Amino acid sequence: MNEINSEENIEEKKIIKKKPKKTPKQFPWFMPFMCDGCGDCVEACPQSGIKLLGLDRKVPCAWLIYPDYCIGCGKCADACQCSAVQMTAYVEKAIERYKTKKPFQ
Secondary structure, rough: OOOHHHHHHHHHHHOOOOOOOOOOOEEEEEEOOOOOOHHHHHOOOOOOOOOEEOOOOOOOEEEOHHHOOOOOOOOOHHHHHOOOOOOOOOOHHHHHHHHHHOOOO
């Protein structure tokens, strides 16, 4: 168990990146019902702000857990093979969604 905890701590330390100075012009919109849980978007995110949630479920899904650090680059959407991530211009609405909701609510 100590190995798992130490791996999680190392992963959490990698997440801390600089916040963007400006609000991005576009933002990812995750659609959990379309996600197949592959994790490609997690790997593609340069800010390490995306995680797979619901690992105890049959199919986990990706979710932006650090919306304040998102730079709106769209790499997560490009990496998603099943189109579960789309970029939206409704940035404020998307940020509010990630701060107040989780994918299984």
